[in-house]
Amino acid sequence: MSTAQGARARARQEVTAAIKEAARGQLAAEGAAKLSLRAVARELGMVSSALYRYFPSRDDLLTALIIDAYDSLGEAAERARDAASDAPPQARWITVCEAVRGWGLAHPHEYALIYGSPVPGYSAPQTTVRAASRVGLVLIGVVRDAHQGPGLAPLPLPAELRPEAARLAADLAPDLPAEAATALVAAWAQLFGLVGFELFGQFNRVVEDRETFFRHAADRLAAGVGLTRS
Amino acid sequence: MSTAQGARARARQEVTAAIKEAARGQLAAEGAAKLSLRAVARELGMVSSALYRYFPSRDDLLTALIIDAYDSLGEAAERARDAASDAPPQARWITVCEAVRGWGLAHPHEYALIYGSPVPGYSAPQTTVRAASRVGLVLIGVVRDAHQGPGLAPLPLPAELRPEAARLAADLAPDLPAEAATALVAAWAQLFGLVGFELFGQFNRVVEDRETFFRHAADRLAAGVGLTRS
DNA sequence: GTCTATAACGAGATAGAC
DNA sequence: GTCTATCTCGTTATAGAC
Numbered sequence: 318m319s320t321a322q323g324a325r326a327r328a329r330q331e332v333t334a335a336i337k338e339a340a341r342g343q344l345a346a347e348g349a350a351k352l353s354l355r356a357v358a359r360e361l362g363m364v365s366s367a368l369y370r371y372f373p374s375r376d377d378l379l380t381a382l383i384i385d386a387y388d389s390l391g392e393a394a395e396r397a398r399d400a401a402s403d404a405p406p407q408a409r410w411i412t413v414c415e416a417v418r419g420w421g422l423a424h425p426h427e428y429a430l431i432y433g434s435p436v437p438g439y440s441a442p443q444t445t446v447r448a449a450s451r452v453g454l455v456l457i458g459v460v461r462d463a464h465q466g467p468g469l470a471p472l473p474l475p476a477e478l479r480p481e482a483a484r485l486a487a488d489l490a491p492d493l494p495a496e497a498a499t500a501l502v503a504a505w506a507q508l509f510g511l512v513g514f515e516l517f518g519q520f521n522r523v524v525e526d527r528e529t530f531f532r533h534a535a536d537r538l539a540a541g542v543g544l545t546r547s
Numbered sequence: 548m549s550t551a552q553g554a555r556a557r558a559r560q561e562v563t564a565a566i567k568e569a570a571r572g573q574l575a576a577e578g579a580a581k582l583s584l585r586a587v588a589r590e591l592g593m594v595s596s597a598l599y600r601y602f603p604s605r606d607d608l609l610t611a612l613i614i615d616a617y618d619s620l621g622e623a624a625e626r627a628r629d630a631a632s633d634a635p636p637q638a639r640w641i642t643v644c645e646a647v648r649g650w651g652l653a654h655p656h657e658y659a660l661i662y663g664s665p666v667p668g669y670s671a672p673q674t675t676v677r678a679a680s681r682v683g684l685v686l687i688g689v690v691r692d693a694h695q696g697p698g699l700a701p702l703p704l705p706a707e708l709r710p711e712a713a714r715l716a717a718d719l720a721p722d723l724p725a726e727a728a729t730a731l732v733a734a735w736a737q738l739f740g741l742v743g744f745e746l747f748g749q750f751n752r753v754v755e756d757r758e759t760f761f762r763h764a765a766d767r768l769a770a771g772v773g774l775t776r777s
Numbered sequence: 778g779t780c781t782a783t784a785a786c787g788a789g790a791t792a793g794a795c
Numbered sequence: 796g797t798c799t800a801t802c803t804c805g806t807t808a809t810a811g812a813c
Contacts, residue, residue, distance in 0.1 A: 346667065347580075347667055348580045348664065348666070348667040349664075350577075350578045350580040350581055351580055351581065351667070353790080355790070355791085356789095356790090364796055364797080366796075367796085429664035429665070430664075432743075432747070432749070433663050433664030433747070434578070434579075434659035434660075434663030434664045434747065435659070435747055435748060436578070437576065437577055437578040437581070441748075446752075473767075475763060475766075477759050477762075478756075478759050478760065478763045480756070481754070481755060481756040481759055481760055484755060485753075485754070488753070489753075499760070499763070500767070502753065502754060502760075503741065503760075503763075503764040503767065505744075506737075506740045506741045506743075506744040506749070506750075506764075507736075507737035507740045507741060507764075508740070509740050509743075509744065509749075510736045510737045510738070510739050510740015510741065510743065510744075511733065511736045511737060511740065513662075513736075513739075513740065513743065514735075514736040514739065514740075517662070517663070517664065517665055518665060518671075519662070519736070519739075520736075522676075523715075523718070523719075523732065524711070524715070524732060525711060525714060526708075526710070526711040529707055529708050529711055530708065530711055530729070530732075530733070532707075533705060533708045533729070533733075534733040534736075534737075536705075537703075537730070537733065537771060541767060541771070555779075555780095558780095559779090559780095583803085583804065583805085584804085584805065584806090585803075585804060585805080586803095586804095593781080593782095594781070594782055594783080595804090595805080595806085596781080596782075596783085596784095596806080596807080596808095597780075597781050597782075599805095599806080599807085600779075600780060600781080604805080604806080605804095605805065605806090778813105779812100779813085780811105780812080780813080781810105781811090781812080781813100782809100782810085782811085782812100783808105783809085783810080783811100784807100784808085784809085784810105785806100785807085785808085785809100786805105786806085786807080786808100787804100787805100787806100788803100788804080788805095789802100789803080789804075790801100790802075790803065790804090791800100791801080791802065791803090792799100792800090792801085792802090793798100793799090793800090793801105794797105794798085794799085794800100795796105795797085795798080795799100
């Protein structure tokens with residue numbers, strides 16, 4: 318019966334969500350390396366073997382948490398992009414960067430899961446790629462839109478980098494000039510360098526007014542990808 | 548007797564070094580979160596309680612590994628700086644950045660220990676600060692030297708950032724203009740963003756020719772801190 | 778004094794029989 | 796799903812060798 322099946326499916330989804338939430342608690346308390354199906358089961362009052370009906374292995378649970386984290390971050394970035402759809406490209410870029418930072422501050426342990434040290438013995442499957450690329454696609458989109466408007470600042474591209482830059486552009490953004498695509502990948506990594514340093518404590522006793530500092534750094538990143546009128 | 552004391556001290560140092568080396572092996576195999584004194588002792592054919600003569604607790608062993616890693620990276624950066632002492636500032640900057648990347652590629656697990664996810668339940672004591680700041684001091688030094696030469700490119704400093712920028716400059720490099728100190732801190736974080744993304748797999752299937760890509764990104768970072776004739 | 782080894786604690790994980 | 800026997804862990808107390 319479709320109602321019974323619907324109810325079953327709903328129940329299954331609720332348990333799945335509860336498992337993931339308990340696992341996220343473990344993530345915060347013990348770290349991804351020590352994530353254990355048994356501890357999750359204990360927290361839920363279940364027996365460990367019951368979890369295997371929802372996640373065939375610890376690694377599959379980890380993968381689900383990783384995809385959820387990437388999707389949550391990606392959504393935050395997309396919402397920021399959409400909320401700033403009327404602003405000039407540079408302001409939209411900064412808004413998206415601030416959304417990434419805001420998400421990281423709100424979810425430090427999930428941030429560590431996806432952008433921190435690799436979990437020993439775990440290797441992410443291809444299934445994570447789609448969710449993982451959402452933030453990057455938002456950043457690409459902001460730059461792409463800017464290229465439809467008035468002239469942007471020119472970017473340098475040394476000869477030795479030309480082959481790699483062409484490859485990057487072809488793979489990521491065929492409609493962007495090679496030098497823009499290259500600068501974008503660098504800015505992408507640098508953005509997460511800023512966020513990671515703040516979240517992982519490297520800014521302790523160094524940067525005080527982190528919000529202002531970050532806004533300015535994001536503005537400089539925007540300039541680095543050419544989002545500035547020439 | 549001084550010879551006997553010297554021999555004892557030497558033996559103690561050798562055992563200490565062996566413990567740390569075995570612990571570094573654990574770091575690579577299991578990750579910092581699962582570093583276990585017993586496993587280290589087992590690997591060395593010792594009994595776990597004997598380790599307490601050398602490290603009063605597991606956290607102290609972790610701290611020693613962290614300081615060693617920071618010092619090793621710091622030395623690599625200082626060596627690079629000294630080897631390029633005759634080159635122009637921009638080239639010296641790039642050389643130092645490449646040394647940081649090279650060290651990370653050679654010691655990925657120690658890199659993860661110091662720049663990756665925080666170890667749950669562990670909080671680094673003040674003793675680590677000195678070693679942790681060595682790389683940053685090298686970067687500051689390169690920019691400082693450049694400021695003694697001919698005019699550098701001007702850097703922007705919005706009004707809202709001025710108080711924080713003044714604080715940063717006073718703390719880190721009183722002889723540098725506030726905008727240079729601020730740009731330096733941002734470039735420092737961004738440099739490790741680039742290295743971390745490569746080491747932690749974010750560049751997989753994205754950046755192919757990583758050496759060339761990194762050199763160009765480091766060159767852009769140099770421009771971002773003003774290391775370019777105006 | 779300096780070290781190593783034995784034994785033990787309390788807490789937690791794990792494997793397998795039932 | 797439950798129980799139990801057997802592992803791991805960090806850490807401490809203690810005793811004895813050099």
